[in-house]
Amino acid sequence: MSLRHILLGLLDQPQSGYDLKQVFEQVFRHFWSAELAQIYPTLRRLEEDGLSRSKQVPSDKGPDKKLYKRTAQGTRELKRWLESGPTAGKDRLHYLAQVFFLDAASRDQRLRFFKDLRSHFVAELEELRAVERGWSAEDPHYPDALPDEAFYKQLTLRLGLKKVAAIVDWCEECIAVIEKRE
Amino acid sequence: MSLRHILLGLLDQPQSGYDLKQVFEQVFRHFWSAELAQIYPTLRRLEEDGLSRSKQVPSDKGPDKKLYKRTAQGTRELKRWLESGPTAGKDRLHYLAQVFFLDAASRDQRLRFFKDLRSHFVAELEELRAVERGWSAEDPHYPDALPDEAFYKQLTLRLGLKKVAAIVDWCEECIAVIEKRE
DNA sequence: GGCCCCATGTAATGGGTTACATGATTGC
DNA sequence: GCAATCATGTAACCCATTACATGGGGCC
Numbered sequence: 001m002s003l004r005h006i007l008l009g010l011l012d013q014p015q016s017g018y019d020l021k022q023v024f025e026q027v028f029r030h031f032w033s034a035e036l037a038q039i040y041p042t043l044r045r046l047e048e049d050g051l052s053r054s055k056q057v058p059s060d061k062g063p064d065k066k067l068y069k070r071t072a073q074g075t076r077e078l079k080r081w082l083e084s085g086p087t088a089g090k091d092r093l094h095y096l097a098q099v100f101f102l103d104a105a106s107r108d109q110r111l112r113f114f115k116d117l118r119s120h121f122v123a124e125l126e127e128l129r130a131v132e133r134g135w136s137a138e139d140p141h142y143p144d145a146l147p148d149e150a151f152y153k154q155l156t157l158r159l160g161l162k163k164v165a166a167i168v169d170w171c172e173e174c175i176a177v178i179e180k181r182e
Numbered sequence: 183m184s185l186r187h188i189l190l191g192l193l194d195q196p197q198s199g200y201d202l203k204q205v206f207e208q209v210f211r212h213f214w215s216a217e218l219a220q221i222y223p224t225l226r227r228l229e230e231d232g233l234s235r236s237k238q239v240p241s242d243k244g245p246d247k248k249l250y251k252r253t254a255q256g257t258r259e260l261k262r263w264l265e266s267g268p269t270a271g272k273d274r275l276h277y278l279a280q281v282f283f284l285d286a287a288s289r290d291q292r293l294r295f296f297k298d299l300r301s302h303f304v305a306e307l308e309e310l311r312a313v314e315r316g317w318s319a320e321d322p323h324y325p326d327a328l329p330d331e332a333f334y335k336q337l338t339l340r341l342g343l344k345k346v347a348a349i350v351d352w353c354e355e356c357i358a359v360i361e362k363r364e
Numbered sequence: 365g366g367c368c369c370c371a372t373g374t375a376a377t378g379g380g381t382t383a384c385a386t387g388a389t390t391g392c
Numbered sequence: 393g394c395a396a397t398c399a400t401g402t403a404a405c406c407c408a409t410t411a412c413a414t415g416g417g418g419c420c
Contacts, residue, residue, distance in 0.1 A: 062370030
Protein backbone atom coordinates (compact mmCIF):
# COMPACT_ATOMS: atom_id res chain seq x y z
CA MET A 1 0.00 0.00 0.00
CA SER A 2 2.89 2.39 -0.52
CA LEU A 3 1.74 4.22 -3.65
CA ARG A 4 -1.14 5.56 -1.60
CA HIS A 5 1.29 6.97 0.91
CA ILE A 6 3.68 8.37 -1.66
CA LEU A 7 0.85 10.28 -3.32
CA LEU A 8 -0.25 11.46 0.09
CA GLY A 9 3.27 12.70 0.70
CA LEU A 10 3.28 14.64 -2.55
CA LEU A 11 -0.16 16.19 -2.04
CA ASP A 12 1.27 18.88 0.17
CA GLN A 13 0.51 21.30 -2.65
CA PRO A 14 -2.41 20.89 -5.07
CA GLN A 15 -1.48 18.61 -7.93
CA SER A 16 -3.19 16.62 -10.65
CA GLY A 17 -2.61 12.98 -11.49
CA TYR A 18 -0.80 14.09 -14.60
CA ASP A 19 1.49 16.38 -12.58
CA LEU A 20 2.26 13.57 -10.16
CA LYS A 21 3.21 11.26 -12.99
CA GLN A 22 5.96 13.75 -13.95
CA VAL A 23 7.30 13.60 -10.40
CA PHE A 24 7.61 9.82 -10.64
CA GLU A 25 9.45 10.15 -13.92
CA GLN A 26 11.79 12.92 -12.90
CA VAL A 27 12.32 12.62 -9.16
CA PHE A 28 11.57 9.05 -8.16
CA ARG A 29 13.22 7.35 -11.14
CA HIS A 30 15.79 5.52 -9.03
CA PHE A 31 13.43 3.97 -6.50
CA TRP A 32 9.85 4.04 -7.70
CA SER A 33 7.67 4.24 -10.78
CA ALA A 34 3.94 4.47 -11.34
CA GLU A 35 1.61 4.54 -14.33
CA LEU A 36 -1.28 6.95 -14.80
CA ALA A 37 -3.61 3.97 -14.90
CA GLN A 38 -2.60 3.30 -11.31
CA ILE A 39 -2.37 6.90 -10.15
CA TYR A 40 -5.88 8.02 -11.14
CA PRO A 41 -7.84 5.32 -9.29
CA THR A 42 -5.56 5.66 -6.26
CA LEU A 43 -6.23 9.41 -6.08
CA ARG A 44 -9.94 8.76 -6.27
CA ARG A 45 -9.76 6.29 -3.38
CA LEU A 46 -7.68 8.73 -1.35
CA GLU A 47 -10.48 11.23 -1.72
CA GLU A 48 -13.20 8.69 -0.92
CA ASP A 49 -11.32 7.90 2.28
CA GLY A 50 -11.14 11.57 3.26
CA LEU A 51 -7.35 11.73 3.03
CA SER A 52 -7.38 14.22 0.18
CA ARG A 53 -9.75 16.67 -1.48
CA SER A 54 -9.93 17.80 -5.11
CA LYS A 55 -11.17 20.72 -7.13
CA GLN A 56 -11.55 21.03 -10.86
CA VAL A 57 -9.69 23.93 -12.51
CA PRO A 58 -9.32 24.87 -16.20
CA SER A 59 -5.96 24.14 -17.79
CA ASP A 60 -3.92 26.34 -20.14
CA LYS A 61 -3.60 23.43 -22.52
CA GLY A 62 -6.02 20.56 -22.81
CA PRO A 63 -8.97 19.60 -20.61
CA ASP A 64 -9.74 20.58 -17.01
CA LYS A 65 -7.32 19.52 -14.31
CA LYS A 66 -8.40 17.90 -11.11
CA LEU A 67 -6.13 19.22 -8.37
CA TYR A 68 -5.85 17.07 -5.27
CA LYS A 69 -4.60 18.26 -1.91
CA ARG A 70 -3.97 16.45 1.36
CA THR A 71 -6.44 16.97 4.20
CA ALA A 72 -5.52 17.14 7.89
CA GLN A 73 -6.59 13.51 8.19
CA GLY A 74 -4.29 12.73 5.27
CA THR A 75 -1.36 14.35 7.04
CA ARG A 76 -2.08 12.25 10.14
CA GLU A 77 -2.07 9.10 8.01
CA LEU A 78 1.21 10.14 6.35
CA LYS A 79 2.83 10.57 9.78
CA ARG A 80 1.48 7.24 10.93
CA TRP A 81 3.15 5.59 7.93
CA LEU A 82 6.49 7.29 8.55
CA GLU A 83 6.44 6.44 12.24
CA SER A 84 5.46 2.81 11.75
CA GLY A 85 9.14 2.05 11.02
CA PRO A 86 10.98 1.18 7.83
CA THR A 87 9.33 -1.33 5.51
CA ALA A 88 12.16 -3.29 3.92
CA GLY A 89 10.36 -5.56 1.50
CA LYS A 90 12.00 -8.30 -0.50
CA ASP A 91 13.32 -7.18 -3.87
CA ARG A 92 13.02 -9.33 -6.93
CA LEU A 93 16.20 -8.92 -8.94
CA HIS A 94 15.47 -10.49 -12.30
CA TYR A 95 18.99 -10.12 -13.58
CA LEU A 96 20.43 -11.90 -10.52
CA ALA A 97 18.08 -14.79 -11.19
CA GLN A 98 19.57 -14.94 -14.66
CA VAL A 99 23.13 -14.83 -13.33
CA PHE A 100 22.30 -17.72 -11.01
CA PHE A 101 21.65 -19.97 -14.00
CA LEU A 102 24.14 -18.39 -16.36
CA ASP A 103 26.29 -21.53 -16.58
CA ALA A 104 23.54 -22.88 -18.86
CA ALA A 105 24.25 -20.18 -21.46
CA SER A 106 27.04 -20.28 -24.01
CA ARG A 107 30.45 -18.81 -23.19
CA ASP A 108 30.17 -15.63 -25.28
CA GLN A 109 26.69 -15.03 -23.98
CA ARG A 110 27.98 -14.98 -20.42
CA LEU A 111 30.47 -12.17 -21.01
CA ARG A 112 27.98 -10.38 -23.23
CA PHE A 113 25.45 -10.54 -20.39
CA PHE A 114 27.71 -8.77 -17.92
CA LYS A 115 28.82 -6.18 -20.45
CA ASP A 116 25.19 -5.34 -21.23
CA LEU A 117 24.40 -5.17 -17.55
CA ARG A 118 27.35 -2.89 -16.94
CA SER A 119 26.35 -0.44 -19.65
CA HIS A 120 22.83 -0.34 -18.27
CA PHE A 121 24.02 0.61 -14.81
CA VAL A 122 26.77 2.91 -16.03
CA ALA A 123 24.07 4.88 -17.83
CA GLU A 124 21.95 4.92 -14.66
CA LEU A 125 24.94 6.11 -12.62
CA GLU A 126 25.57 8.91 -15.09
CA GLU A 127 21.94 10.00 -14.80
CA LEU A 128 22.12 10.09 -11.02
CA ARG A 129 25.34 12.09 -11.12
CA ALA A 130 23.71 14.60 -13.42
CA VAL A 131 20.86 15.01 -10.96
CA GLU A 132 23.37 15.47 -8.16
CA ARG A 133 25.27 18.12 -10.11
CA GLY A 134 22.00 19.93 -10.70
CA TRP A 135 21.06 19.96 -7.04
CA SER A 136 24.47 21.02 -5.81
CA ALA A 137 24.67 23.85 -8.35
CA GLU A 138 21.24 25.07 -7.27
CA ASP A 139 21.87 25.25 -3.55
CA PRO A 140 25.12 26.22 -1.80
CA HIS A 141 24.03 24.28 1.30
CA TYR A 142 24.09 20.98 -0.57
CA PRO A 143 24.21 18.38 0.82
CA ASP A 144 24.45 18.38 4.62
CA ALA A 145 23.27 21.89 5.45
CA LEU A 146 20.07 21.72 3.41
CA PRO A 147 16.79 22.50 5.17
CA ASP A 148 14.83 19.42 6.25
CA GLU A 149 12.46 19.41 3.27
CA ALA A 150 15.36 19.05 0.85
CA PHE A 151 17.81 17.20 3.10
CA TYR A 152 15.86 13.94 3.36
CA LYS A 153 15.01 13.89 -0.34
CA GLN A 154 18.70 14.26 -1.08
CA LEU A 155 19.50 11.24 1.11
CA THR A 156 17.57 9.00 -1.26
CA LEU A 157 19.78 10.16 -4.11
CA ARG A 158 22.91 9.37 -2.14
CA LEU A 159 21.83 5.78 -1.60
CA GLY A 160 21.03 5.49 -5.29
CA LEU A 161 24.55 6.59 -6.15
CA LYS A 162 26.16 4.18 -3.70
CA LYS A 163 24.10 1.22 -4.75
CA VAL A 164 24.48 1.69 -8.47
CA ALA A 165 28.21 2.29 -8.03
CA ALA A 166 28.41 -1.02 -6.14
CA ILE A 167 26.61 -2.81 -8.96
CA VAL A 168 28.90 -1.34 -11.63
CA ASP A 169 31.86 -2.35 -9.51
CA TRP A 170 30.53 -5.88 -9.26
CA CYS A 171 30.00 -6.03 -13.03
CA GLU A 172 33.63 -5.03 -13.58
CA GLU A 173 34.82 -7.72 -11.18
CA CYS A 174 32.66 -10.34 -12.84
CA ILE A 175 33.93 -9.45 -16.30
CA ALA A 176 37.54 -9.53 -15.13
CA VAL A 177 37.18 -12.90 -13.39
CA ILE A 178 35.29 -14.50 -16.26
CA GLU A 179 37.95 -13.35 -18.71
CA LYS A 180 40.67 -14.76 -16.48
CA ARG A 181 38.91 -18.12 -16.17
CA GLU A 182 38.96 -18.72 -19.91
CA MET B 183 7.37 -13.97 -16.11
CA SER B 184 10.56 -14.73 -14.22
CA LEU B 185 9.28 -17.18 -11.62
CA ARG B 186 8.50 -19.52 -14.49
CA HIS B 187 12.10 -19.34 -15.65
CA ILE B 188 13.59 -19.66 -12.19
CA LEU B 189 11.64 -22.85 -11.60
CA LEU B 190 12.72 -24.05 -15.01
CA GLY B 191 16.32 -23.39 -14.04
CA LEU B 192 15.95 -25.41 -10.86
CA LEU B 193 14.21 -28.36 -12.52
CA ASP B 194 17.50 -29.77 -13.65
CA GLN B 195 16.94 -32.53 -11.11
CA PRO B 196 13.50 -33.85 -10.12
CA GLN B 197 11.99 -31.70 -7.41
CA SER B 198 8.61 -31.08 -5.83
CA GLY B 199 6.96 -27.72 -5.24
CA TYR B 200 7.68 -28.13 -1.57
CA ASP B 201 11.36 -28.81 -2.25
CA LEU B 202 11.57 -25.74 -4.45
CA LYS B 203 10.06 -23.57 -1.75
CA GLN B 204 13.03 -24.50 0.49
CA VAL B 205 15.41 -23.35 -2.22
CA PHE B 206 13.74 -19.95 -2.28
CA GLU B 207 14.01 -19.68 1.46
CA GLN B 208 17.58 -20.85 1.77
CA VAL B 209 19.36 -19.96 -1.44
CA PHE B 210 17.45 -17.12 -3.06
CA ARG B 211 16.71 -15.14 0.10
CA HIS B 212 18.69 -12.10 -0.98
CA PHE B 213 17.15 -11.63 -4.40
CA TRP B 214 13.88 -13.54 -4.73
CA SER B 215 11.03 -15.06 -2.77
CA ALA B 216 8.02 -17.13 -3.73
CA GLU B 217 5.04 -18.63 -1.92
CA LEU B 218 3.75 -22.17 -2.38
CA ALA B 219 0.45 -20.71 -3.54
CA GLN B 220 2.35 -19.28 -6.49
CA ILE B 221 4.75 -22.17 -7.05
CA TYR B 222 2.18 -24.95 -7.44
CA PRO B 223 0.09 -23.36 -10.19
CA THR B 224 3.25 -22.24 -12.02
CA LEU B 225 4.59 -25.80 -12.02
CA ARG B 226 1.31 -27.05 -13.39
CA ARG B 227 1.43 -24.52 -16.22
CA LEU B 228 5.03 -25.43 -16.97
CA GLU B 229 3.91 -29.01 -17.47
CA GLU B 230 0.88 -28.03 -19.57
CA ASP B 231 3.26 -26.10 -21.81
CA GLY B 232 5.56 -29.09 -22.22
CA LEU B 233 8.50 -27.42 -20.49
CA SER B 234 8.53 -29.91 -17.62
CA ARG B 235 7.18 -33.35 -16.79
CA SER B 236 6.14 -34.79 -13.42
CA LYS B 237 5.75 -38.15 -11.74
CA GLN B 238 4.13 -38.98 -8.45
CA VAL B 239 6.29 -40.77 -5.88
CA PRO B 240 5.56 -41.79 -2.28
CA SER B 241 7.21 -39.70 0.40
CA ASP B 242 8.93 -40.86 3.60
CA LYS B 243 6.85 -38.38 5.53
CA GLY B 244 3.43 -37.13 4.57
CA PRO B 245 1.55 -37.49 1.30
CA ASP B 246 2.85 -38.35 -2.17
CA LYS B 247 5.30 -35.97 -3.78
CA LYS B 248 4.97 -34.74 -7.33
CA LEU B 249 8.48 -34.53 -8.76
CA TYR B 250 8.91 -32.20 -11.73
CA LYS B 251 11.80 -32.29 -14.17
CA ARG B 252 12.73 -30.08 -17.08
CA THR B 253 12.19 -31.42 -20.61
CA ALA B 254 14.48 -30.74 -23.58
CA GLN B 255 12.02 -28.07 -24.67
CA GLY B 256 12.26 -26.58 -21.19
CA THR B 257 16.03 -26.38 -21.46
CA ARG B 258 15.71 -24.58 -24.79
CA GLU B 259 13.34 -22.06 -23.20
CA LEU B 260 15.74 -21.55 -20.28
CA LYS B 261 18.56 -20.78 -22.71
CA ARG B 262 16.38 -18.42 -24.66
CA TRP B 263 15.69 -16.50 -21.46
CA LEU B 264 19.35 -16.30 -20.50
CA GLU B 265 20.38 -15.19 -23.95
CA SER B 266 17.68 -12.56 -24.30
CA GLY B 267 19.91 -10.21 -22.26
CA PRO B 268 19.65 -8.89 -18.72
CA THR B 269 16.23 -7.72 -17.55
CA ALA B 270 16.85 -4.83 -15.18
CA GLY B 271 13.39 -3.94 -13.95
CA LYS B 272 12.56 -1.00 -11.77
CA ASP B 273 12.80 -1.66 -8.05
CA ARG B 274 10.30 -0.29 -5.60
CA LEU B 275 12.19 0.64 -2.46
CA HIS B 276 9.52 1.28 0.14
CA TYR B 277 11.93 2.50 2.76
CA LEU B 278 13.43 5.08 0.38
CA ALA B 279 9.93 6.41 -0.27
CA GLN B 280 9.64 6.85 3.48
CA VAL B 281 13.01 8.61 3.70
CA PHE B 282 11.90 10.98 0.95
CA PHE B 283 9.12 12.30 3.17
CA LEU B 284 10.87 11.87 6.48
CA ASP B 285 10.97 15.60 7.20
CA ALA B 286 7.26 15.22 8.04
CA ALA B 287 8.06 12.91 10.97
CA SER B 288 9.17 14.05 14.40
CA ARG B 289 12.86 14.49 15.19
CA ASP B 290 13.34 11.36 17.31
CA GLN B 291 11.43 9.31 14.81
CA ARG B 292 13.89 10.28 12.07
CA LEU B 293 16.93 8.97 13.91
CA ARG B 294 14.95 5.97 15.13
CA PHE B 295 14.04 5.21 11.51
CA PHE B 296 17.65 5.02 10.37
CA LYS B 297 18.74 3.01 13.37
CA ASP B 298 16.00 0.47 12.73
CA LEU B 299 16.93 0.35 9.08
CA ARG B 300 20.57 -0.16 9.96
CA SER B 301 19.86 -3.08 12.28
CA HIS B 302 17.72 -4.69 9.63
CA PHE B 303 20.49 -4.58 7.05
CA VAL B 304 23.26 -5.40 9.51
CA ALA B 305 21.36 -8.60 10.27
CA GLU B 306 21.00 -9.31 6.56
CA LEU B 307 24.71 -8.70 6.02
CA GLU B 308 25.55 -11.11 8.81
CA GLU B 309 23.36 -13.77 7.22
CA LEU B 310 25.05 -13.36 3.87
CA ARG B 311 28.47 -13.56 5.45
CA ALA B 312 27.48 -16.78 7.18
CA VAL B 313 26.43 -18.23 3.82
CA GLU B 314 29.74 -17.14 2.34
CA ARG B 315 31.70 -18.76 5.16
CA GLY B 316 29.78 -21.97 4.59
CA TRP B 317 30.52 -22.04 0.88
CA SER B 318 34.19 -21.22 1.26
CA ALA B 319 34.66 -23.88 3.95
CA GLU B 320 32.98 -26.44 1.71
CA ASP B 321 35.06 -25.91 -1.39
CA PRO B 322 38.77 -25.01 -1.56
CA HIS B 323 38.25 -23.51 -5.03
CA TYR B 324 35.97 -20.80 -3.66
CA PRO B 325 35.40 -18.33 -5.15
CA ASP B 326 37.12 -17.80 -8.50
CA ALA B 327 38.19 -21.33 -9.35
CA LEU B 328 34.79 -22.94 -8.81
CA PRO B 329 33.31 -24.98 -11.64
CA ASP B 330 30.73 -23.11 -13.75
CA GLU B 331 27.68 -24.56 -11.97
CA ALA B 332 28.80 -23.11 -8.66
CA PHE B 333 30.74 -20.10 -9.92
CA TYR B 334 27.76 -18.16 -11.29
CA LYS B 335 25.60 -18.91 -8.26
CA GLN B 336 28.36 -17.55 -6.08
CA LEU B 337 28.43 -14.30 -8.08
CA THR B 338 24.89 -13.50 -6.95
CA LEU B 339 26.02 -13.78 -3.34
CA ARG B 340 28.89 -11.38 -3.97
CA LEU B 341 26.54 -8.71 -5.29
CA GLY B 342 24.30 -9.23 -2.28
CA LEU B 343 27.24 -8.60 0.03
CA LYS B 344 28.33 -5.47 -1.81
CA LYS B 345 24.89 -3.98 -1.99
CA VAL B 346 23.91 -4.61 1.58
CA ALA B 347 27.28 -3.31 2.75
CA ALA B 348 26.63 -0.12 0.75
CA ILE B 349 23.24 0.28 2.40
CA VAL B 350 24.65 -0.19 5.90
CA ASP B 351 27.34 2.31 5.06
CA TRP B 352 24.71 4.78 3.92
CA CYS B 353 22.71 4.27 7.13
CA GLU B 354 25.81 5.06 9.19
CA GLU B 355 26.41 8.23 7.20
CA CYS B 356 22.80 9.31 7.56
CA ILE B 357 22.84 8.76 11.31
CA ALA B 358 26.08 10.70 11.69
CA VAL B 359 24.89 13.64 9.62
CA ILE B 360 21.50 13.81 11.30
CA GLU B 361 23.13 13.82 14.72
CA LYS B 362 25.48 16.58 13.62
CA ARG B 363 22.61 18.70 12.29
CA GLU B 364 20.89 18.82 15.66
C1' DG C 365 -3.15 16.62 -42.25
C1' DG C 366 -0.34 14.45 -38.86
C1' DC C 367 2.06 14.36 -34.61
C1' DC C 368 3.03 15.38 -29.92
C1' DC C 369 1.57 17.09 -25.48
C1' DC C 370 -2.11 17.82 -22.17
C1' DA C 371 -5.57 15.47 -19.35
C1' DT C 372 -8.72 11.84 -17.57
C1' DG C 373 -10.25 7.62 -17.28
C1' DT C 374 -11.75 2.12 -17.91
C1' DA C 375 -10.92 -2.95 -18.90
C1' DA C 376 -8.25 -6.93 -19.25
C1' DT C 377 -4.59 -9.36 -17.67
C1' DG C 378 -0.57 -10.69 -14.93
C1' DG C 379 2.00 -11.38 -10.79
C1' DG C 380 1.92 -12.04 -5.94
C1' DT C 381 0.08 -12.50 -1.01
C1' DT C 382 -3.08 -14.10 2.49
C1' DA C 383 -6.33 -17.09 3.96
C1' DC C 384 -8.40 -21.37 3.79
C1' DA C 385 -8.86 -26.61 3.23
C1' DT C 386 -7.04 -31.32 3.76
C1' DG C 387 -4.53 -34.93 5.69
C1' DA C 388 -0.37 -38.03 7.00
C1' DT C 389 3.82 -38.63 10.06
C1' DT C 390 7.18 -37.56 13.75
C1' DG C 391 8.52 -36.16 18.26
C1' DC C 392 7.43 -34.40 22.92
C1' DG D 393 -3.02 -35.31 22.96
C1' DC D 394 -0.64 -31.53 20.51
C1' DA D 395 2.49 -29.12 17.74
C1' DA D 396 5.56 -29.12 13.94
C1' DT D 397 6.86 -30.69 9.51
C1' DC D 398 5.59 -32.77 5.14
C1' DA D 399 2.77 -32.18 1.09
C1' DT D 400 -0.71 -30.28 -2.27
C1' DG D 401 -3.85 -27.38 -3.62
C1' DT D 402 -7.95 -23.39 -4.23
C1' DA D 403 -10.14 -18.71 -3.68
C1' DA D 404 -10.17 -14.00 -2.75
C1' DC D 405 -7.83 -10.14 -2.98
C1' DC D 406 -4.25 -6.52 -3.98
C1' DC D 407 -0.96 -4.24 -6.74
C1' DA D 408 0.73 -3.11 -11.22
C1' DT D 409 1.09 -3.14 -16.42
C1' DT D 410 -0.78 -2.87 -21.05
C1' DA D 411 -4.14 -1.66 -24.02
C1' DC D 412 -7.93 0.98 -25.17
C1' DA D 413 -11.04 5.25 -25.39
C1' DT D 414 -11.77 10.26 -25.60
C1' DG D 415 -10.84 14.87 -26.84
C1' DG D 416 -8.66 19.77 -27.00
C1' DG D 417 -4.49 22.61 -28.22
C1' DG D 418 -0.14 23.76 -30.46
C1' DC D 419 3.27 23.13 -34.01
C1' DC D 420 5.27 21.87 -38.56
